[in-house]
Amino acid sequence: MLVYILFYNKNLIKRSDGHSVQIDYTFFYNGKILYLIKVLNKFLFRIVVCSIIGYSGKLISAAPLLVESLKKMEYRGYDSVGIATLNEGNILMSKGVGKVAEVDKEMDLNNLPGQIGIGHTRWATHGSVNAKNAHPHYSCSSNIAVVHNGIIENYQELKIELTNDGHVFKSQTDSEVIAHLLEKYYKESNFNVNETMIKTCKVLKGSFAFVVIFDNGVIAGARFDEPLIIGISNNALFLSSDVLGFLKYTDKSVFLDNGDIVIIDNDTFRIFDVNEKIVTRPVTQVAWELGSTEKGKYAHHTIKEIHEQTLTLLKPFQVSNNFQTFCEFLRNASNIYITGSGTSYNCGLLGKQLLSKFAKIKSEVVMSSEFQYSSDSLEPNSAVIAISQSGETADVLHSVKKAKESGAKILSIVNVPTSSLARMSDSLLTLNCGPEIGVAATKSFMGQLMIIYKIVNILSRDQMPFDEINQKHLLKMVKKVLRLDGVIQNLISSLDKNIKDIYILGRSIHYPIALEGSLKIKELAYIHAEGIAAGELKHGPLALIDKESVVVVLNPTDETYQDVISSSNEIKSRGAYIIGISNKKDDVYDRFVELPDVDSYLYPILEIVPLQLMSYYLALEKQVDPDYPRNLAKSVTVK
Numbered sequence: 100m101l102v103y104i105l106f107y108n109k110n111l112i113k114r115s116d117g118h119s120v121q122i123d124y125t126f127f128y129n130g131k132i133l134y135l136i137k138v139l140n141k142f143l144f145r146i147v148v149c150s151i152i153g154y155s156g157k158l159i160s161a162a163p164l165l166v167e168s169l170k171k172m173e174y175r176g177y178d179s180v181g182i183a184t185l186n187e188g189n190i191l192m193s194k195g196v197g198k199v200a201e202v203d204k205e206m207d208l209n210n211l212p213g214q215i216g217i218g219h220t221r222w223a224t225h226g227s228v229n230a231k232n233a234h235p236h237y238s239c240s241s242n243i244a245v246v247h248n249g250i251i252e253n254y255q256e257l258k259i260e261l262t263n264d265g266h267v268f269k270s271q272t273d274s275e276v277i278a279h280l281l282e283k284y285y286k287e288s289n290f291n292v293n294e295t296m297i298k299t300c301k302v303l304k305g306s307f308a309f310v311v312i313f314d315n316g317v318i319a320g321a322r323f324d325e326p327l328i329i330g331i332s333n334n335a336l337f338l339s340s341d342v343l344g345f346l347k348y349t350d351k352s353v354f355l356d357n358g359d360i361v362i363i364d365n366d367t368f369r370i371f372d373v374n375e376k377i378v379t380r381p382v383t384q385v386a387w388e389l390g391s392t393e394k395g396k397y398a399h400h401t402i403k404e405i406h407e408q409t410l411t412l413l414k415p416f417q418v419s420n421n422f423q424t425f426c427e428f429l430r431n432a433s434n435i436y437i438t439g440s441g442t443s444y445n446c447g448l449l450g451k452q453l454l455s456k457f458a459k460i461k462s463e464v465v466m467s468s469e470f471q472y473s474s475d476s477l478e479p480n481s482a483v484i485a486i487s488q489s490g491e492t493a494d495v496l497h498s499v500k501k502a503k504e505s506g507a508k509i510l511s512i513v514n515v516p517t518s519s520l521a522r523m524s525d526s527l528l529t530l531n532c533g534p535e536i537g538v539a540a541t542k543s544f545m546g547q548l549m550i551i552y553k554i555v556n557i558l559s560r561d562q563m564p565f566d567e568i569n570q571k572h573l574l575k576m577v578k579k580v581l582r583l584d585g586v587i588q589n590l591i592s593s594l595d596k597n598i599k600d601i602y603i604l605g606r607s608i609h610y611p612i613a614l615e616g617s618l619k620i621k622e623l624a625y626i627h628a629e630g631i632a633a634g635e636l637k638h639g640p641l642a643l644i645d646k647e648s649v650v651v652v653l654n655p656t657d658e659t660y661q662d663v664i665s666s667s668n669e670i671k672s673r674g675a676y677i678i679g680i681s682n683k684k685d686d687v688y689d690r691f692v693e694l695p696d697v698d699s700y701l702y703p704i705l706e707i708v709p710l711q712l713m714s715y716y717l718a719l720e721k722q723v724d725p726d727y728p729r730n731l732a733k734s735v736t737v738k
């Protein structure tokens with residue numbers, strides 16, 4: 100009923116991508132209903148992420164650099180763009196709706212003069228998608244402009260107070276309160292930037308990072324549960340939500356901690372906390388290959404990254420990953436939790452099965468968003484394996500915080516070694532697979548699987564072989580499967596264009612891959628897809644199967660083979676169209692994708708590849724952009 104109210108209430112408007120967004124509802128609701136709407140609203144907007152860049156340099160104009168940086172961070176997802184620069188004591192601003200290149204063309208962002216500036220790509224949360232709501236936001240007297248990532252939870256109370264004090268709001272965003280608060284404290288403190296920043300941060304509630312430009316040439320930033328990184332080059336300082344924002348200019352980075360405030364004044368910066376205590380953070384050298392953020396010969400990042408798996412598969416073993424230390428923590432743990440979200444969670448599911456099967460180690464896998472409710476047996480001697488490509492997923496970070504409070508050891512598997520998760524960990528294994536730009540996790544999933552297999556190999560004392568020879572052979576086999584690209588493209592184009600549902604069946608270690616395959620199809624092709632443990636069919640899902648159903652069957656020749664053939668026959672007799680993925684052909688399949696022979700425990704690594712390719716080609720058939728699926732963001736940094 101409430102969902103009905105939400106979608107049909109005029110306080111919600113439809114965004115161009117079909118997503119509904121809130122307009123100010125404060126004056127329309129009160130009491131219980133307001134509260135409920137607030138809760139649902141929060142839920143609706145959990146999938147948000149914006150990009151921030153701040154630049155203070157001497158040699159080049161800020162605007163082209165800001166535009167270029169925002170383009171580098173496009174993969175994070177956004178709907179509007181804006182920049183502000185300082186020129187002869189005035190803050191100039193230009194912003195609009197659309198892609199960076201479109202807004203640049205329309206508003207001539209590149210030509211905004213000045214050597215200091217801030218920029219932002221916005222993913223609408225509070226307020227619809229329009230130029231007014233795009234960042235940056237001015238204070239009333241335009242002596243301050245701010246860009247913000249995250250959610251200010253108490254913005255409504257603050258907005259009322261500030262409005263009563265005479266501040267005039269121009270947008271519907273929560274972010275604009277930051278600009279007005281800063282203005283208030285700037286004036287009250289007689290233009291003392293330190294004091295202004297501290298007072299503002301003390302008042303704000305929520306998870307946020309923001310960067311502000313003052314008309315005196317100072318740039319400042321604050322990090323409270325959203326990432327913010329300083330980039331240090333010889334001639335300039337940067338503040339960004341992502342290292343890709345400045346990596347072209349420098350690989351020297353300082354990762355701010357939660358509660359850090361930074362002030363950049365000319366070519367120096369200082370970091371302090373809300374008690375004005377100066378803090379020092381180490382300078383880290385970030386090792387990304389910039390080249391790999393380009394698409395090269397591929398039409399999309401997603402297909403590039405699927406094929407790139409042959410280059411990245413062995414990467415976890417080509418850096419100084421300390422598997423022994425990581426495994427030692429696990430050996431000493433009284434109980435083991437594995438946590439992650441989405442794809443990373445699916446990897447955890449496979450990890451649990453392999454640990455149990457080969458190392459006889461019991462573990463519990465909990466989705467990070469559920470961790471707070473299902474981790475009651477955490478104790479100082481527990482170990483939590485946190486899996487996350489980005490290392491910035493809010494749900495994962497919250498789970499880890501909770502685990503840390505119980506004294507548990509945090510063992511993480513991440514792609515971004517400088518991420519928040521990495522820095523909270525007692526032991527860390529990195530995928531080292533380079534930036535993953537496509538929103539769908541593909542090569543990072545492969546890297547996670549490789550790490551999980553190595554851990555199980557060590558803990559099983561080689562009961563599950565996974566040495567260099569196995570790994571290299573596996574690489575050859577993955578290459579072989581990737582050569583099926585054309586076959587899979589044809590297969591997908593031969594399917595009915597109006598497929599409504601796809602089911603993926605697998606038992607045992609193939610079940611997590613069935614789940615992962617279905618996640619890829621939903622995410623990339625917007626088709627309802629479901630991973631089903633084949634044995635569960637007769638307990639319910641079989642009722643869904645009819646002539647319209649497309650069923651993908653993961654069925655390599657292992658202990659599950661015969662049972663899955665039986666399930667396939669049951670499905671076939673209900674008229675479904677069956678695509679078999681296996682090393683052994685069977686008449687029950689309408690279409691067959693042939694996998695090469697490998698040791699049976701390795702099939703999950705092979706069978707995910709055709710599922711990734713299927714999802715990609717289904718997206719192309721549907722004419723949707725596989726790199727930037729609607730409503731989703733690469734890093735879900737808000738709970």
Ligand code: M6R
Pocket residue numbers: 439440441442443486487488489490491492495538539540541618619622733734735
């Ligand atoms: O960066 P993370 O691995 O923590 O991200 C978790 C999920 O948001 C992510 O895996 C998501 O499910 C993928 N985009 C799916 O392809």
